[in-house]
Amino acid sequence: MTRRCTLVLATLLIICGLIILMAAAKPQPHPSVQNSQAAVPAAQIKTAEEAFKNIQVLKGVPADQLIPTMQFISASLGVECEFCHVKGAFEKDDKKPKQTARKMIEMMFAINADNFDRNREVTCYSCHRGRTSPVGIPPVLGAEARSMSELTQTQAEGKQNTGPTPDQLIEKYVRASGGSTAIDKITTRVMKGKIEFAGMSYPIDIYSKEPDERISFMHMQEGDSVTAFNGHEGWMSMTGRPLHEIRGGELEEAAIDADLHLATHLKQMFSGMEARGTEKVNDQPAYLLVGEREGKPPILLYFDQQSGLLLRMLRFTETALGRLPTQIDYADYRESDGVKIPYRWTLARPNGEFTVQISELQQNVAIDDAKFVRPFAPGGTEANPK
Numbered sequence: 001m002t003r004r005c006t007l008v009l010a011t012l013l014i015i016c017g018l019i020i021l022m023a024a025a026k027p028q029p030h031p032s033v034q035n036s037q038a039a040v041p042a043a044q045i046k047t048a049e050e051a052f053k054n055i056q057v058l059k060g061v062p063a064d065q066l067i068p069t070m071q072f073i074s075a076s077l078g079v080e081c082e083f084c085h086v087k088g089a090f091e092k093d094d095k096k097p098k099q100t101a102r103k104m105i106e107m108m109f110a111i112n113a114d115n116f117d118r119n120r121e122v123t124c125y126s127c128h129r130g131r132t133s134p135v136g137i138p139p140v141l142g143a144e145a146r147s148m149s150e151l152t153q154t155q156a157e158g159k160q161n162t163g164p165t166p167d168q169l170i171e172k173y174v175r176a177s178g179g180s181t182a183i184d185k186i187t188t189r190v191m192k193g194k195i196e197f198a199g200m201s202y203p204i205d206i207y208s209k210e211p212d213e214r215i216s217f218m219h220m221q222e223g224d225s226v227t228a229f230n231g232h233e234g235w236m237s238m239t240g241r242p243l244h245e246i247r248g249g250e251l252e253e254a255a256i257d258a259d260l261h262l263a264t265h266l267k268q269m270f271s272g273m274e275a276r277g278t279e280k281v282n283d284q285p286a287y288l289l290v291g292e293r294e295g296k297p298p299i300l301l302y303f304d305q306q307s308g309l310l311l312r313m314l315r316f317t318e319t320a321l322g323r324l325p326t327q328i329d330y331a332d333y334r335e336s337d338g339v340k341i342p343y344r345w346t347l348a349r350p351n352g353e354f355t356v357q358i359s360e361l362q363q364n365v366a367i368d369d370a371k372f373v374r375p376f377a378p379g380g381t382e383a384n385p386k
């Protein structure tokens, strides 16, 4: 056991002991009263509001359950008593988390009363899972669950940004990528390589054309699996299957991936930017930049502290019930035509991930516009089957 644990335990024992002593010191009911209530033993047990000074929502709870209840709350949130309580004055309501906790207790009672026949199905732990801010976003495969505020570090004081400003981060990224002149000179990019997922590997060809067209062909035994964006429409197709239309938030994501000049376009994508200190991306120290977008979830960008290149992009698709994350890790940057390009990237979502490794790359070669024309779908689309 660590020293801190021992200390906490000792404090707890002292507190519990004190409370038992306090309770014992209080005048006991007259024996006759006790006898007359013998038929209803429950009435002999003190309630929390009788034994303690300032009980508002845990009324009717047996007094001897109050401290275990507090331990349950502490364990559920992963905090110590002082997170909510003023030392030595547990009845005081000076700390905001204590007031919030009252509302949460009422909410928990209401959730169970309204939805689970008063059975205690949902508890503090159901949502909190050992942390003060519950996680509302399923993590991408292999990542730890973190709430939006943990991801963007809005609550972590002391993690205030002391590094470069957002403008400096983007400027360094543009410079590291080859500079805006070289970047903007790129009009097309053709990449060949392989894509790996679920232990399988397939050849893949990716064609990009400015301003925002991109199509990829994954060559499988059954035929090609195609993912495409032509500037305003996106689709996925598989030989023998109906066309899947890409819509809404996913379409915006496709547009980001199709942008050959992302480095020089980053700034105008955001309505606001904040640098949020340092983070590790696969053991590499990185600066985190949070890009805010009007009415849309933010995009988190992690820049390599040394090279300034983009190591990770974490973005979210809005749904009716919550946000779905997509995380792309970029690696194996190589230079081609004066610009630095990641030859490897891993795209991860909650339900899976894939890695693309590029082996051949050509830029500024002609790509026929016909390549990006949405195919006629004989079977109709998933949304509008014929």
Ligand code: HEC
Residues within 6 Å of the ligand: 012, 015, 052, 053, 054, 055, 056, 057, 058, 059, 067, 070, 071, 073, 074, 077, 079, 080, 081, 082, 083, 084, 085, 090, 091, 097, 098, 099, 101, 102
């Ligand atoms: C997340 C916030 C939170 C934490 C952590 C917490 N408590 Fe509480 N505590 C409360 C709330 C809220 C009440 C008041 C409940 C009510 O109004 O019914 C309370 C009441 C109490 C009271 C009654 C005080 C009085 O006289 O009215 C005691 C004693 C107490 N807590 C002890 C503890 C101990 C010991 C711990 C650590 C093991 C702890 N609490 C951890 C929120 C918390």
Ligand code: HEC
Residues within 6 Å of the ligand: 073, 077, 096, 097, 098, 100, 101, 104, 105, 106, 108, 122, 123, 124, 125, 126, 127, 128, 132, 133, 134
């Ligand atoms: C249905 C989910 C849910 C349940 C159940 C729940 N909470 Fe919460 N709680 C939340 C969310 C979400 C937040 C964060 C709100 C925010 O970030 O503004 C929160 C915030 C809090 C906070 C404020 C934390 C801080 O950093 O100041 C406290 C304290 C708290 N909850 C206590 C409790 C206690 C005690 C229980 C059990 C009685 C409980 N919660 C049950 C969802 C829940």
